[in-house]
Amino acid sequence: xxxxxxxxxxxxxxxxxxxxxxxxxxxxxxxxxxxxxxxxxxxxxxxxxxxxxxxxxxxxxxxxxxxxxxxxxxxxxxxxxxxxxxxxxxxxxxxxxxxxxxxxxxxxxxxxxxxxxxxxxxxxxxxxxxxxxxxxxxxxxxxxxxxxxxxxxxxxxxxxxxxxxxxxxxxxxxxxxxxxxxxxxxxxxxxxxxxxxxxxxxxxx
Numbered sequence: 001x002x003x004x005x006x007x008x009x010x011x012x013x014x015x016x017x018x019x020x021x022x023x024x025x026x027x028x029x030x031x032x033x034x035x036x037x038x039x040x041x042x043x044x045x046x047x048x049x050x051x052x053x054x055x056x057x058x059x060x061x062x063x064x065x066x067x068x069x070x071x072x073x074x075x076x077x078x079x080x081x082x083x084x085x086x087x088x089x090x091x092x093x094x095x096x097x098x099x100x101x102x103x104x105x106x107x108x109x110x111x112x113x114x115x116x117x118x119x120x121x122x123x124x125x126x127x128x129x130x131x132x133x134x135x136x137x138x139x140x141x142x143x144x145x146x147x148x149x150x151x152x153x154x155x156x157x158x159x160x161x162x163x164x165x166x167x168x169x170x171x172x173x174x175x176x177x178x179x180x181x182x183x184x185x186x187x188x189x190x191x192x193x194x195x196x197x198x199x200x201x202x203x204x205x
Contacts, residue, residue, distance in 0.1 A: 002068070002088035002173045003145055004200030005156075006182045007061055011166035014039065014046060014059035018158035018167065022063070025146065025157035027128030029119035029135050034111070034143040035063045035158060061166075063158075064111040064143040065191065065199035066090045072103035072112060081140070088173075088200065089144055099138035108195045113141045145169065172200065 019035040041049035041057035048057040080096035104112040119135045131148040146156040170179035190199045
C-alpha cells in the first residue's frame with residue numbers, strides 16, 4: 001500500500017481551510033503549520049501576477065509529500081525518521097528523535113517542523129483529537145495524513161472542510177482507487193521531481 005494525495009489546483013481557491021483544520025485537529029503549537037498554502041502569481045499572498053487585464057493567480061497547498069525516497073529519512077542519524085512499510089507514510093518516532101534538525105535541512109519542501117522550546121498554544125492548552133500526536137520540545141514533527149484517523153478508517157482531516165473539494169486521498173498501489181484514476185485521466189505534476197524523492201502528492205493542472 002502507498003497512501004498519497006491528489007490536489008486539484010483548478011478547485012483550490014486558497015481559503016486555507018485545510019491548513020486551519022490540520023492545525024486544529026492535530027493540536028499544533030503556535031507558529032507550527034503542517035499545511036501551507038502558497039500563492040502562485042503575484043509577489044504577496046492572494047496577489048495576482050501579470051499586467052491588467054491579463055492577470056493570473058492560483059494556489060499550491062504544500063505539506064509533507066510523504067516521499068517514497070525521502071531525503072529526510074536518508075539523513076536521519078538515529079532512524080527516528082522512517083517510511084512505514086504498511087502505508088508508505090513517512091513517520092517520526094519522537095522517542096528516538098534527538099532534535100538534530102538534519103531532516104528539516106534535507107527536506108526540499110520545507111515540510112518538517114521543529115519545536116525549539118516547550119510548545120505553547122494561544123488558548124493555553126493543546127486541543128484537537130484526543131489521539132493526536134504529542135508535540136514535545138526539541139523534536140521534529142510533520143504531516144502524517146492524520147495516521148490516527150486512518151487507523152480508525154477516517155480520511156485525513158484536511159479533506160473534510162475543503163469547500164472546493166480539491167483534495168483526494170487513497171492508495172496509489174491500487175489502480176482502481178480514485179487517486180490512481182485521477183492521475184491517469186488528468187494532466188498532473190509533482191513538486192521538485194528533479195530531487196529524486198518520488199513524492200506521493202500529485203497536483204492536477
